[in-house]
Amino acid sequence: MNNIALLGFGTVGKGVFELLKDRRDVSITRVLDLPTKKEELGSLYSTKEEILQDENISTIIECMGGDTLAYEIIKEGLTRGKNVITSNKETVSLHFEEYLSLAQEHHCCFRFEASVGGGIPLLxxxxxxxxxxxxxxxxxxxxxxTNFILSKMQKENLSFQESLKLAQEKGFAERDPSADLQGLDMVRKGVILSSLCYHKEIHNEDVIHFGIEHIDLDLIHDIQKRGKVLRFLMLSSYQEKLSLQVIPALLSPSHPLSQIxxxxxxxxxxxxxxxxxxLSGKGAGRYxxxxxxxxxLNHILEGAAPFRREKVSLLKNEVDMSGDYYVYDGKESKILSSPSFNTLSSYPFVAKIL
Amino acid sequence: MNNIALLGFGTVGKGVFELLKDRRDVSITRVLDLPTKKEELGSLYSTKEEILQDENISTIIECMGGDTLAYEIIKEGLTRGKNVITSNKETVSLHFEEYLSLAQEHHCCFRFEASVGGGIPLLxxxxxxxxxxxxxxxxxxxxxxTNFILSKMQKENLSFQESLKLAQEKGFAERDPSADLQGLDMVRKGVILSSLCYHKEIHNEDVIHFGIEHIDLDLIHDIQKRGKVLRFLMLSSYQEKLSLQVIPALLSPSHPLSQIxxxxxxxxxxxxxxxxxxLSGKGAGRYxxxxxxxxxLNHILEGAAPFRREKVSLLKNEVDMSGDYYVYDGKESKILSSPSFNTLSSYPFVAKIL
Incomplete structure (x- = not known):
């Protein structure tokens, strides 16, 4: 029997609990959450220390979010040789290298499939x-x-505010959606995915990002008149140099991502x-x-090898700004060819043309 | 060092050879092909017996195609505890259960990612x-x-013959393309993918299939007038009963597969x-x-667990014929609701409406 500690009994944690409750090969024996959940959790309710010191716990599943507490427990858990699975893109994007090294050193697994792309088998x-x-x-x-907002504006002609409100009602958008709208959430996910694919260390703060806070229906109509579809993208490449940016993009309708x-x-x-x-699928939500x-968890139970880092080097992110960019000053749009980053930054809305 | 024997030095085999030639952890030490390739292969050229009896060969990569010889070597290889990787959908769809059982019994791996969906990480x-x-x-x-032919007819208004010829020139279509056009190739792949996902034994001969041999531009224009996109699909489902069919389908332009x-x-x-x-990607081709x-190979080197068969049972395939079907008699099209299989079979072209 594999004993599991669950950190966080919110939307995702409850989903994990439910999907594991009938399994005979694994068992959630401890749950960490706020004292307000003590009654609901009964004998499962545990402190951080109880979880870390319990030698029967072989795997920790972390779905609390945030960095401070998550970092502390993940680091200590890996050091004690416990496998760690997390859905927390913030802590993964900040401490990716450290977590992978600790897992390697202590012969346990660190996995984070849920931190990028939700249920898509992606990482x-x-x-x-x-x-x-x-x-x-x-x-x-x-x-x-943000994809929900852009879809609603383009397919149903809803305003930005109406689309955002609908996303909040459906539970997709946070009360304070600024991290999503500015692209910070996508920066973190782009860093995780790109680090893994290019075998390179990348830092959140090196990533250029443009947001979609300033879009309105006039802008959407202008883009539609050009026969394009607006999507908010993470773009990265690594051939001679590494480039990573989060930026709205105008796609032709035949582009594979225009249909997401x-x-x-x-x-x-x-x-x-x-x-x-x-690869596509639902990017968020409980299940x-x-x-x-x-x-x-399945990979860990099957004894899959941990992610290896064959070559790690520190590269300051250099972004390729070549190509055409669509800019909108709130009244008019125009196309700029290979602009400087500073020029682009002076516009409230910028999109790369793909 | 992991020694590998390669069976078949054609399009795919040469691709594997090329991609492995600079690897330091694995080495192709024997290759089986027709005597005409003896000179080209030099000291690598080996017989079936040499490969099977070579205890230093830990993994056999089979990309010959066909069933008779492939079956013989795969069976004997697995029995001797060698891992087997194959791209051969014919032999996998015919002997799926036997190969998996042999691998389990002899503690080796049998993997066949390349047999369905080419380079897509799918199985x-x-x-x-x-x-x-x-x-x-x-x-x-x-x-x-067939997807190439349907794309060319719908996007570029090429005739069936022109599209088929182009597919042959590009090396996608066989000289005798009937297995593709009748859907037999897709039956095999559908059987492999569905068996794996539903954990059920399914036989090629139980699968209903309708082909695209009788399509022409009149038919394509009729479908386009209806605002639909024609794609040739494998459809399977398993809830209360198992269903699997290969059939052309009319998709709305927002259906995820209409963009493939x-x-x-x-x-x-x-x-x-x-x-x-x-999940999508290139379905065929050398690389x-x-x-x-x-x-x-990577999964095997990392020591991934073999596919497990938790529940295996024999189910005669029962196909759900409910819903609407588009039929075309060569002159006119009409829609039939929940027709019998016999009724559908009397038309030269049939498509399910999704």
Missing amino acids: DPAYQISCFDQVERIEGILNGT QEEYNGVTLYCKNNSLVT PTASAILQD | DPAYQISCFDQVERIEGILNGT QEEYNGVTLYCKNNSLVT PTASAILQD
């Missing part, structure tokens, strides 16, 4: 491909909230030998996220 | 999902040749917890197929 297949092929470029819709609708996420990997591989966590 | 992620979620339904474009163009393949898994997961073989 594991992408990493596998990167081990024997060369991933040269990645384009991804990695944020369900509502809260779905989608990623296209451009591989040297394998051409384009596109898709819980499903990704179970995928990691 | 492994789909199997992983099926282990902790329930795959309820699968829709797949699993044949590059030319020689690309795509699969949508409808999962109980994880909703829709769509995509070789890439899938390397993906299997």
Whole structure:
């Protein structure tokens, strides 16, 4: 029997609990959450110390979010040789290298499939491909909230505010959606996915990002008149140099990502030998996220090898700004060719034309 | 060092050879092919017996195609405890259960990622999902040749013969393309993918299939007038009963598979917890197929667990014929609701409306 400690009994944690409750090979024996959940959790309710010191716990599943407490427990858990699975993109994007090194040193697994792309089988297949092929470029819709807003505005002609409100009512968008709208959420996910595929260390703060806070229906109509579809993307590439940016993009309707609708996420990997591989599915939500966590658990139970880091080097992110950009000053739009970053930054809305 | 024997030095075999030639952890030490390649292969050229009896060969990569010789070597190889990787959908769809049992009995791996969907990371992620979620339904474009023909007819208004000729010139279509056009190739791939996802034994001969041999531009224009996109699909489902058919389908332009163009393949898994997961990529060709073989090799080198068969039972395939079908008699089209199989079989062209 594999005993598991669950950190966080919210939307995702409850999903994991439910999906594991009838399994005979694993058992959740401890749960960490706020004291307000003490009654609901009964004998499962445990402190951080109880979980770390319990030698029967072989795996910790972390779905609390946030960095401070998560970092403390993940680090200590790995040091004690416990496997760790997390859905927490913040802590993964900040401490990716450290967690992987600790897991390697202490012969346990650190896995984080649920931190990027929700239920899409993404990190594991992408990493596998990167081990024997060369991933040269990645384009991804990695944020369900903003894709939902863009879909509603373009397909149903809803205003930005109406679309955002609907996303909040459906539970996709946070009360304070600024991390999603500014692209910070996608920066973290792009860093995780790109680090894994390129075998390179990348830091959140090196990533250029443009947001979608300033879009309105006039802008949407202008883009539609151009025969394009607006999507909010993470774009990265690594051939001679590494580039990573989060930026709205105008796609032709035949582009594989132009069809990713509502809260779905989608990623296209451009591989040297394998051409384009596109993976899509629900990017968030209780069951898709819980499903990704179970995928990691399955890999651990089967004894899969941990992610290896064949070559790690520190590269300051250099972004390729070549190509055409669509800019909108609130009244008019125009196209700029290979602008400087500073020029682009002076516009309230910027989109790359793909 | 892991010594590998390669069976078949054609399009795919040469791709595998090339992608492995600089690897330091594995080495192809023997190659089986026709005597005409003896000179080209030099000291690598080996007989079946030499390969099977060489105790230093830990893994056999089979990309010859056909069943008779492949079956003989795969069976004997697994019995001797050698791992086997194959891209041969014919032999996998015929002897799936036997190969998996032999691998289990002799503690080696049998993997066949390249047999379905070319370079798409498909069988492994789909199997992983099926282990902790329930795959309820699968829709797949699993044949590059026919998808290429349908794309060219719909996008470029080429005739059936022109499209087929182009596919042959590009090396996608066989000289005798009837197995592709009748759907037999997709039957085999559908059987492999569905068996794996539903954990059920399915036989090629139980699968109903309708082909695309009788399509022409009049038919294509009629479908376009209806606002639909024609794709040739494998459809399977397993809830209360198992159903599997290969049939052309009319898709709305927003359907995820309507965007799969030319020689690309795509699969949508409808999962109980994880909703829709769509995976797409190049379905055939030297490097995509070789890439899938390397993906299997990577899994074996990492010590991944073999596919497990939790529940195996024999179910005669019962196909659900409910819903609307588009039929075309060569002159006129009409829609039939929940027709019998015999009624449908009397038309030269049949498509399910999705």
